[in-house]
Amino acid sequence: MYSVRLWSVRNARLLEALYAVFETLLESLDPVFRRIGYRRLERPVAAVEKAVKSFLFDCRMCGDCLLSSTGMSCPMNCPKQLRNGPCGGVRPDGNCEVDPGMRCVWVEAWEGSRRMRHGDGILAVQVAFDHRSAGRSFWLEAARRRSAPAPEAEEAAS
Numbered sequence: 001m002y003s004v005r006l007w008s009v010r011n012a013r014l015l016e017a018l019y020a021v022f023e024t025l026l027e028s029l030d031p032v033f034r035r036i037g038y039r040r041l042e043r044p045v046a047a048v049e050k051a052v053k054s055f056l057f058d059c060r061m062c063g064d065c066l067l068s069s070t071g072m073s074c075p076m077n078c079p080k081q082l083r084n085g086p087c088g089g090v091r092p093d094g095n096c097e098v099d100p101g102m103r104c105v106w107v108e109a110w111e112g113s114r115r116m117r118h119g120d121g122i123l124a125v126q127v128a129f130d131h132r133s134a135g136r137s138f139w140l141e142a143a144r145r146r147s148a149p150a151p152e153a154e155e156a157a158s
């Protein structure tokens with residue numbers, strides 16, 4: 001819902017703090033997720049994630065969430081799905097050139113990032129989007145990624 005999406009950006013700092021707690025919880029649940037099986041969990045967790053994030057962010061379930069780096073403004077709501085900043089067509093009033101009734105998601109992203117404690121992530125250049133991740137749960141991916149040992153650590157241990 002558009003008004004909720006705008007609320008999320010206005011409250012980016014609060015959501016950043018809540019997600020940090022949630023991410024720690026996800027990481028701690030990794031052993032449980034492994035026991036149950038990540039593949040078995042994929043559909044139900046993705047369904048819950050979609051419901052929650054669609055409501056808060058108009059999430060499109062890209063599977064590679066950038067909200068922490070984009071001021072809680074989902075870049076996939078950009079009609080051009082740009083993930084590295086705005087195109088050259090932002091209107092003088094800050095609205096989108098394709099959808100004049102919508103604020104540019106990147107104008108929103110910048111404003112949201114300025115409210116966040118670690119908002120400078122917006123300055124990082126994102127790698128090209130891998131469409132194979134579309135529809136998958138980023139929450140499960142975050143749990144898996146955060147608890148997986150770094151490749152260097154694995155090499156040193158072997």
Ligand code: SF4
Binds near residue numbers: 053057061065075138
């Ligand atoms: S960046 Fe991807 S996962 Fe995150 S809210 Fe947008 S579509 Fe959803």
